[in-house]
Amino acid sequence: MAAALSGRRPAYRKFRNMQEKIVDLYHLLWQHFGPQGWWPGETPLEVAVGAILTQNTNWQNVALAIDRLKKAGVLSAAALMALPAAELAALIRPAGYYNIKAGRLKNFITYLMEKYQGSMAKLAAAPLARLRPELLAIKGIGPETADSILLYALDKPIFVVDAYTHRIFSRHGLTAGPYSYEGLQALCQAALPPDLALWQEFHALLVRTGKDCCRPRPRCESCPLAGFSPPLISSSAVGKKLAAQLI
Numbered sequence: 001m002a003a004a005l006s007g008r009r010p011a012y013r014k015f016r017n018m019q020e021k022i023v024d025l026y027h028l029l030w031q032h033f034g035p036q037g038w039w040p041g042e043t044p045l046e047v048a049v050g051a052i053l054t055q056n057t058n059w060q061n062v063a064l065a066i067d068r069l070k071k072a073g074v075l076s077a078a079a080l081m082a083l084p085a086a087e088l089a090a091l092i093r094p095a096g097y098y099n100i101k102a103g104r105l106k107n108f109i110t111y112l113m114e115k116y117q118g119s120m121a122k123l124a125a126a127p128l129a130r131l132r133p134e135l136l137a138i139k140g141i142g143p144e145t146a147d148s149i150l151l152y153a154l155d156k157p158i159f160v161v162d163a164y165t166h167r168i169f170s171r172h173g174l175t176a177g178p179y180s181y182e183g184l185q186a187l188c189q190a191a192l193p194p195d196l197a198l199w200q201e202f203h204a205l206l207v208r209t210g211k212d213c214c215r216p217r218p219r220c221e222s223c224p225l226a227g228f229s230p231p232l233i234s235s236s237a238v239g240k241k242l243a244a245q246l247i
């Protein structure tokens, strides 16, 4: 967007349809940032635990909490099941909301033990169509957490939507109206093939873009999506400047 801010109107890309637009968005991010290597975690269970702990906090706090679980020797389904909730809460304290999150972890582990004998491999062997509703039925597991577990812990090709995704897509006119998790997910899944590596990278790349560039005050001048399509951010200072140049 540097060209627009310096006074020249950028040559925005032209697309024949929504699919082309989403594919192009993915490629622009991939070319700029490269592979993100998500999700950090030594085992599928650790990834699932991280997905639950990362709700409403940053990853550094989650990493601290997971490290404490490892040092205490309780990062296994059997050990987490046996651990009293208060002790679990104390161990995951760095992740914040530790009493609530301890309850959510316990709910997930109870489901894993009761339905899949505590085995993440058995869980991963079940079909996606069965797993998603099962995960969503666990108290405290919403769509973003369920889909993160499916995509990164269980290797199921599904698109994870988060606040960054919604912000980037809405600022580029890819979605309109009120936030709809399923609507945005369906839009992307219709545009791209069900390729596991692609879905894993796409979500990670959108998070990277949201953290580095598409913040509440957007940094369009350093964003790989500058020139993708005019951002609809007229309420911000940058947006006002852009809007004035785009008339």
Ligand code: SF4
Pocket (backbone or CB within 6 Å): 001, 168, 171, 172, 209, 213, 214, 215, 218, 219, 220, 221, 223, 224, 225, 226, 227, 231, 232, 233
């Ligand atoms: S920072 Fe600007 S160019 Fe980048 S995604 Fe956000 S609105 Fe688009």
